[in-house]
Amino acid sequence: MSRSSEEVTYExxxxxxxxxxxxxxxxxxxxxxxxxxxxxxxxHGTTVTRRYNEFVQLYDVLAIKYPYRAICGLxxxxxxxxxxxxxxxxxxxxxxxxxxxxxxxxxxxAHDADLRMFLCETNLKLDKPKHDEFILxxxxxxxxxxxxxxxxxxxxxxxxxxxxxxxxxxKRLCKIFEKAESRCEAEQVDIRELGAGLxxxxxxxxxxxxxxxxxxxxxxxxxxxxxxxxxxxxxxxxAQQRLLVxxxxxxxxxxxCSRLTRGLHGERAAAAASAPHSAASHTLRERHRxxxxxxxxxxxxxxxxxxSALEALPALLHTLGTAHARIAAYWADLHTALRHANVKxxxx
Numbered sequence: 001m002s003r004s005s006e007e008v009t010y011e012x013x014x015x016x017x018x019x020x021x022x023x024x025x026x027x028x029x030x031x032x033x034x035x036x037x038x039x040x041x042x043x044h045g046t047t048v049t050r051r052y053n054e055f056v057q058l059y060d061v062l063a064i065k066y067p068y069r070a071i072c073g074l075x076x077x078x079x080x081x082x083x084x085x086x087x088x089x090x091x092x093x094x095x096x097x098x099x100x101x102x103x104x105x106x107x108x109x110a111h112d113a114d115l116r117m118f119l120c121e122t123n124l125k126l127d128k129p130k131h132d133e134f135i136l137x138x139x140x141x142x143x144x145x146x147x148x149x150x151x152x153x154x155x156x157x158x159x160x161x162x163x164x165x166x167x168x169x170x171k172r173l174c175k176i177f178e179k180a181e182s183r184c185e186a187e188q189v190d191i192r193e194l195g196a197g198l199x200x201x202x203x204x205x206x207x208x209x210x211x212x213x214x215x216x217x218x219x220x221x222x223x224x225x226x227x228x229x230x231x232x233x234x235x236x237x238x239a240q241q242r243l244l245v246x247x248x249x250x251x252x253x254x255x256x257c258s259r260l261t262r263g264l265h266g267e268r269a270a271a272a273a274s275a276p277h278s279a280a281s282h283t284l285r286e287r288h289r290x291x292x293x294x295x296x297x298x299x300x301x302x303x304x305x306x307x308s309a310l311e312a313l314p315a316l317l318h319t320l321g322t323a324h325a326r327i328a329a330y331w332a333d334l335h336t337a338l339r340h341a342n343v344k345x346x347x348x
Contacts, residue, residue, distance in 0.1 A: 013105040014105070016110050018042040019101045022038045035051070035052065035093075036049050036051055041104065041119040041120070055099070058118045058126060061127075061128070064129045065131075067132055069298060070255070072249065102245065103115060134286075155299070156260075159296070159300075160299070170309055174244070174247060184232065184323050192229070194226065195227060195229075198219045199227075218337060219338065221337045222338050225330070225337055238312075243316065249302050253298055
């Protein structure tokens with residue numbers, strides 16, 4: 001890792017692979033039903049069927065093999081009689097797709113043999129790794145252009161705090177967008193219920209006077225506006241996924257920092273210091289250096305995802321603003337219709 005190494009971009013990561021995870025329509029099992037997923041990879045041109053437990057197998061293998069990489073956790077498994085609610089299943093499907101996307105686009109993990117087997121082989125058989133990435137990488141030659149261990153530690157400390165704040169900020173934005181979308185959806189439901197109420201009130205009666213008739217006609221016109229109302233698109237799917245993927249990546253990086261700070265490399269460095277001239281001491285110092293190199297690389301990768309999410313904010317705000325403006329226009333149309341029958345809609 002050079003001081004002047006070129007930064008990877010989000011577009012570079014997108015070109016690595018496009019992952020799709022879709023629910024198999026029919027869930028299997030008599031009582032405790034389990035879901036299966038169609039997993040597709042554009043890079044390999046494959047589609048395979050996977051169960052949640054097979055995602056867990058892949059995660060366990062990668063976590064052992066790559067202890068110094070930011071691999072986010074899987075969405076939780078919830079065993080429910082009947083297989084779980086549709087909302088839960090869709091949320092877990094989306095989370096599994098984001099998880100596998102992060103893995104398949106990772107500059108190192110993307111080339112892993114076990115990942116390729118998961119994406120390509122019909123019958124999955126993953127063995128527990130005997131060695132981690134440091135051992136598999138072999139002896140690393142010194143590079144005069146590479147950062148020193150002290151420089152890497154300094155960058156790690158600065159990046160950790162910066163990305164912690166970005167993660168907190170994006171998490172807050174996600175909650176705000178969720179609430180804004182919920183309000184928009186609730187308003188659409190309210191308008192439709194209002195239309196149903198107005199339709200019921202617009203039924204004429206023999207006892208109606210001319211004044212009653214005018215009011216009923218205006219209510220009928222308003223109810224018709226609601227009946228003709230189109231569903232308003234509330235979210236920009238691509239921009240929203242960028243935000244959620246970035247949040248997953250930042251949470252994974254936070255967990256990596258916690259592991260390192262708790263002493264994953266600190267304990268090894270201390271052990272190495274107790275016997276500075278031994279072969280074991282040299283190996284431990286090299287492992288410590290390798291861990292720091294990986295941590296700095298993961299920080300840079302997390303910043304790529306964070307930047308992508310921030311660049312997607314205008315699209316999210318535009319979609320939400322447009323949705324709320326359309327709903328405001330519907331309210332204005334209803335107000336006008338109740339005053340003047342047969343008014344034309346203003347929101348088109």
